[in-house]
Amino acid sequence: xxxxxxxxxxxxxxxxxxxxxxxxxxxxxxxxxxxxxxxxxxxxxxxxxxxxxxxxxxxxxxxxxxxxxxxxxxxxxxxxxxxxxxxxxxxx
Numbered sequence: 267x268x269x270x271x272x273x274x275x276x277x278x279x280x281x282x283x284x285x286x287x288x289x290x291x292x293x294x295x296x297x298x299x300x301x302x303x304x305x306x307x308x309x310x311x312x313x314x315x316x317x318x319x320x321x322x323x324x325x326x327x328x329x330x331x332x333x334x335x336x337x338x339x340x341x342x343x344x345x346x347x348x349x350x351x352x353x354x355x356x357x358x
Contacts, residue, residue: 286301295301
């Protein structure tokens with residue numbers, strides 16, 4: 267139980283030396299201030315990964331929208347303006 271408590275970045279005050287463990291990479295620090303600075307670097311890494319992911323999603327969504335639009339254009343060109351002889355009206 268003590269180990270999981272320390273892995274979350276909390277210190278054990280029962281020992282003469284308190285250890286602080288990074289919850290991202292399990293690196294151990296002797297001061298909470300050092301751990302805080304280290305975790306700030308992790309937060310920056312994670313935020314950059316999120317930005318890259320959002321950019322990628324935006325590009326993929328844009329490509330998908332263009333593909334759908336192109337499909338509709340091709341469908342209109344295929345069907346033409348009604349000269350194909352097909353009766354596409356719905357009768358109820």
